[in-house]
Amino acid sequence: MEYLVGQRWVSHADAQLGLGVVVEIEPRRITLSFPAVGEERTYAIDSAPLTRLRFKIGDHISTVDGVELLVTDIEEHHGLLMYTGTDHHEASVTVSELELDAFVQLTTPQQRLLNGHFDKNEDFALRVATLEHASRLQGSPARGLMGSRTSLLHHQLYIANEVGQRFAPRVLLADEVGLGKTIEAGMIIHQQLLTGRASRVLILVPPSLLHQWLVEMLRRFNLHFSLFDADRLAEMPDGNPFEAEQLVLCSRELFEGRQELQQLALAAGWDLVVIDEAHHLHWSEDAVGEDYRFVESLSACSAGLLLLTATPEQIGQASHFARLRLLDPSRFHDLATFKAEEQQYRALSAMADSLERGKIPAELPADLDPNDPPEELIEQLLDRHGTGRVLFRNTRDAVAGFPQRILHRYPLPQPEPYALAQVDLAERLHPELPYVDDSWLDFDPRVEWLERTLKTLRPAKVLVICAHAATAVALEHHLHMRAGIRSAAFYEGLSIIERDRAAAYFADETGGAQTLVCSEIGSEGRNFQFAHHLILFDLPLNPDLLEQRIGRLDRIGQQQDVEIHVPYLEDSAQETLLDWYDRGLDLFRDSCSAGYMIFQNFRERLLPELEQRTEQFETLLTDSAEFTLRTRDELREGRDRLLERNSCKREVADKLVEEIRSLESGETLEHYLEALCDAFGVDQEFHSEHTLILRPSEHMLTGHFPGVSEEGTTVTFEREKGLSREDMEFITWEHPMIQEAMDMVLSTELGNAALGTLKLKGVPPGTMLLEALYTVNCVAPRALQVERFLPLSPIRLLVDARGKQLADLVPHARLNSLVERVKKPTALAIIKQVHQEVDAKMAIANQQAEARLEEILTAAEQDMRNDLGAELSRLEALRELNPAIREEELEHLRYRIEECAIHIQHANLQLQALRLIITT
Numbered sequence: 001m002e003y004l005v006g007q008r009w010v011s012h013a014d015a016q017l018g019l020g021v022v023v024e025i026e027p028r029r030i031t032l033s034f035p036a037v038g039e040e041r042t043y044a045i046d047s048a049p050l051t052r053l054r055f056k057i058g059d060h061i062s063t064v065d066g067v068e069l070l071v072t073d074i075e076e077h078h079g080l081l082m083y084t085g086t087d088h089h090e091a092s093v094t095v096s097e098l099e100l101d102a103f104v105q106l107t108t109p110q111q112r113l114l115n116g117h118f119d120k121n122e123d124f125a126l127r128v129a130t131l132e133h134a135s136r137l138q139g140s141p142a143r144g145l146m147g148s149r150t151s152l153l154h155h156q157l158y159i160a161n162e163v164g165q166r167f168a169p170r171v172l173l174a175d176e177v178g179l180g181k182t183i184e185a186g187m188i189i190h191q192q193l194l195t196g197r198a199s200r201v202l203i204l205v206p207p208s209l210l211h212q213w214l215v216e217m218l219r220r221f222n223l224h225f226s227l228f229d230a231d232r233l234a235e236m237p238d239g240n241p242f243e244a245e246q247l248v249l250c251s252r253e254l255f256e257g258r259q260e261l262q263q264l265a266l267a268a269g270w271d272l273v274v275i276d277e278a279h280h281l282h283w284s285e286d287a288v289g290e291d292y293r294f295v296e297s298l299s300a301c302s303a304g305l306l307l308l309t310a311t312p313e314q315i316g317q318a319s320h321f322a323r324l325r326l327l328d329p330s331r332f333h334d335l336a337t338f339k340a341e342e343q344q345y346r347a348l349s350a351m352a353d354s355l356e357r358g359k360i361p362a363e364l365p366a367d368l369d370p371n372d373p374p375e376e377l378i379e380q381l382l383d384r385h386g387t388g389r390v391l392f393r394n395t396r397d398a399v400a401g402f403p404q405r406i407l408h409r410y411p412l413p414q415p416e417p418y419a420l421a422q423v424d425l426a427e428r429l430h431p432e433l434p435y436v437d438d439s440w441l442d443f444d445p446r447v448e449w450l451e452r453t454l455k456t457l458r459p460a461k462v463l464v465i466c467a468h469a470a471t472a473v474a475l476e477h478h479l480h481m482r483a484g485i486r487s488a489a490f491y492e493g494l495s496i497i498e499r500d501r502a503a504a505y506f507a508d509e510t511g512g513a514q515t516l517v518c519s520e521i522g523s524e525g526r527n528f529q530f531a532h533h534l535i536l537f538d539l540p541l542n543p544d545l546l547e548q549r550i551g552r553l554d555r556i557g558q559q560q561d562v563e564i565h566v567p568y569l570e571d572s573a574q575e576t577l578l579d580w581y582d583r584g585l586d587l588f589r590d591s592c593s594a595g596y597m598i599f600q601n602f603r604e605r606l607l608p609e610l611e612q613r614t615e616q617f618e619t620l621l622t623d624s625a626e627f628t629l630r631t632r633d634e635l636r637e638g639r640d641r642l643l644e645r646n647s648c649k650r651e652v653a654d655k656l657v658e659e660i661r662s663l664e665s666g667e668t669l670e671h672y673l674e675a676l677c678d679a680f681g682v683d684q685e686f687h688s689e690h691t692l693i694l695r696p697s698e699h700m701l702t703g704h705f706p707g708v709s710e711e712g713t714t715v716t717f718e719r720e721k722g723l724s725r726e727d728m729e730f731i732t733w734e735h736p737m738i739q740e741a742m743d744m745v746l747s748t749e750l751g752n753a754a755l756g757t758l759k760l761k762g763v764p765p766g767t768m769l770l771e772a773l774y775t776v777n778c779v780a781p782r783a784l785q786v787e788r789f790l791p792l793s794p795i796r797l798l799v800d801a802r803g804k805q806l807a808d809l810v811p812h813a814r815l816n817s818l819v820e821r822v823k824k825p826t827a828l829a830i831i832k833q834v835h836q837e838v839d840a841k842m843a844i845a846n847q848q849a850e851a852r853l854e855e856i857l858t859a860a861e862q863d864m865r866n867d868l869g870a871e872l873s874r875l876e877a878l879r880e881l882n883p884a885i886r887e888e889e890l891e892h893l894r895y896r897i898e899e900c901a902i903h904i905q906h907a908n909l910q911l912q913a914l915r916l917i918i919t920t
């Protein structure tokens with residue numbers, strides 16, 4: 001080996017030393033300085049673990065003066081290498097190796113392989129597997145949807161997929177109570193974040209739901225939201241607090257009367273704003289509430305907006321319209337037109353039905369071609385004339401699988417003080433209201449009944465709901481202090497912590513409260529389906545509120561029939577209202593999305609009956625029941641049906657479920673995580689089937705492995721187990737542990753250079769094979785989603801001694817099982833001899849990969865143009881008829897197609913891993 005002072009060498013025993021400069025040569029010893037680490041090392045010349053650093057044409061080098069060059073030519077002068085290259089001004093510059101920057105990292109597979117920095121064959125295999133999995137996930141139709149810790153429910157996956165794919169989704173999620181709107185919103189947020197379409201998200205909810213949202217986002221989607229409340233804001237340093245976090249959760253009330261805070265939230269800018277229980281936003285044609293105005297301003301400065309409500313018309317059709325207007329002001333600009341359009345939806349649904357039966361309706365809109373297949377016609381009808389792009393609503397009927405609701409009525413005698421005192425309607429319905437003290441507890445028969453009933457139902461958990469906070473507080477106090485019943489109160493006056501403590505006490509299976517006494521507002525949106533007894537201490541004067549109450553228990557996850565107990569005072573407004581809800585609306589047995597509309601329809605006849613029941617009441621009941629039946633039928637056949645068709649297309653949802661199940665089935669993920677743990681030095685212990693305990697070991701490759709705590713983390717690959725065992729992490733391809741570990745592999749050189757031997761029948765010993773793995777590297781803004789059409793697309797090549805391609809003949813997995821490791825000294829000896837041969841094979845591999853790249857890029861561009869082009873033509877056709885399509889969506893799509901094409905055309909190859917194999 002010829003050493004000369006000034007030459008650059010690298011230590012293959014210790015890659016971290018960086019580049020070494022020969023500073024002294026003695027007869028048997030050689031000294032190198034390693035400037036990057038400020039060390040000098042002396043070696044015996046015969047056994048120095050050194051490899052001459054020779055850059056290649058095409059490599060990027062940098063000099064001590066900070067000049068960056070792309071090498072175009074290399075010559076040797078008196079034993080020193082002279083590199084000629086182009087700098088960033090495209091000027092040609094020649095530098096001697098003396099001038100090279102010592103901090104140079106040898107990271108490319110070729111540099112590492114030729115400089116003797118070998119990885120284990122297992123690490124090489126891990127790198128290849130990582131690239132293949134990453135590429136497959138990028139192209140998966142279930143991207144962003146497979147990682148949630150939820151049951152795979154069709155209606156939710158459909159909506160999440162449909163909405164999550166949109167640029168800047170602006171929709172109203174209006175599934176009936178308890179069908180999982182929070183979960184749908186979580187899936188959409190997760191998908192938008194994972195695919196880079198959104199990075200800043202603001203969620204506004206009622207105070208009682210803050211904690212529930214925080215926990216649901218974390219537990220089900222691994223999304224860490226920061227909860228902003230008055231205390232947190234007070235503690236934050238100067239500056240805009242909303243800019244300090246990307247994912248923020250706070251209550252709408254936080255902004256009430258605080259203009260300055262509103263301005264800060266607006267100034268921070270968001271990609272997606274989510275408003276839960278959106279029916280509370282105040283809007284009427286005469287008066288617009290501060291809350292509505294604030295959300296309207298937020299909506300104007302955020303690309304995406306999700307509004308959630310189970311009872312969109314709870315405050316009437318006008319305010320329902322107002323929320324749609326927030327989503328798409330250019331579409332929903334006039335209430336009267338909107339009302340007229342609503343009438344059309346029913347006719348459209350009837351048309352869709354006839355099409356389904358194979359009949360072309362005479363009144364089919366002119367823009368549809370009756371010769372198209374009926375399925376396509378239905379799609380076009382819904383697409384072009386329905387409300388589906390903005391409004392999603394699934395009903396219990398459509399989702400199915402819900403338990404029964406059973407009503408129990410308890411007539412109680414009217415006590416004298418109430419009979420004498422009642423004046424207005426509110427007091428008739430809630431006779432305890434006027435009492436400033438708790439004296440009503442002594443004579444109101446509902447109190448004694450409540451005490452008795454709770455004792456009879458013991459140990460079953462019972463949720464009690466009443467209209468007012470004061471009633472809830474007094475009742476709970478009584479139950480707790482006087483009746484010895486374990487209870488807690490839950491109402492709007494409590495702090496968030498107190499509320500969560502009360503809910504947790506109620507949820508606690510052992511030693512928790514038997515009953516939780518809630519006020520109307522306090523309990524909205526909460527999950528109490530672990531109980532199946534509901535006591536309605538009074539009844540609200542709005543069917544949608546009653547539906548909200550029942551929905552606390554009658555929601556996804558309810559295992560038993562829901563027992564609804566209603567105590568009421570005989571011959572009172574309560575009895576009349578109960579009769580009307582029960583016999584007029586049949587609301588206790590079946591939810592009714594038109595409850596408020598029916599109430600409005602009969603309001604004028606109903607209210608006087610609540611004051612004083614007359615003989616007319618029976619007729620009112622019959623009329624209401626008939627009207628309800630008709631309305632239910634109409635809805636079933638009309639608007640709801642139309643919405644359902646848009647809110648869940650079974651075939652699409654089936655495919656998503658199938659895709660997720662297939663990604664979860666088998667043991668691919670399990671084996672992959674095991675390989676990751678082996679590579680990074682994480683210990684694995686068997687826990688139970690498809691479940692492991694992971695612990696950091698003493699031989700960790702890096703200081704930390706994502707998601708593995710010091711005391712150990714239990715992980716399961718089974719969805720069912722993941723759902724029932726809160727103490728375990730449910731691992732999917734989208735779990736942060738896997739995503740971050742994949743990033744760790746791909747952002748370092750782990751496994752990118754390896755050497756092994758192989759016995760192959762018929763191949764003479766000493767033959768060289770080069771296995772190379774390339775990916776397609778497309779640098780593009782994440783929001784463009786280019787990887788949907790152009791994923792990493794790993795290209796594997798296996799070049800033999802004569803330059804023949806053997807990749808198909810000897811697949812990677814088979815090669816892995818045959819390759820044997822080589823001891824480092826032998827490997828170094830081999831590599832020194834095959835330098836030039838490797839270069840020659842690399843040139844062949846590069847050429848072949850380039851040819852493949854061209855094919856891949858052409859196909860990707862075609863795919864992209866087909867896919868986005870079809871979407872564009874569909875939207876352009878739609879826009880002619882349906883102003884629900886916003887112009888900016890079209891513009892964005894056109895821009896996106898051209899931008900994607902440019903980025904695809906500029907994609908290049910990246911060599912990801914190289915393995916040299918010698919036959920023995």
Ligand SMILES: Nc1ncnc2c1ncn2[C@@H]1O[C@H](COP(=O)(O)OP(=O)(O)OP(=O)(O)O)[C@@H](O)[C@H]1O
Pocket residue numbers: 149150151152153156175176177178179180181182183184309310524525526527551552555556557
């Ligand atoms: N896919 C799912 N897998 C498991 N649990 C689910 C799923 N979807 C919903 N749930 C559970 O069902 C309950 C209802 O869901 P969620 O709170 O999202 O409903 P909602 O439609 O927002 O209700 P509300 O109308 O009361 O606001 C919650 O306890 C939720 O965790």
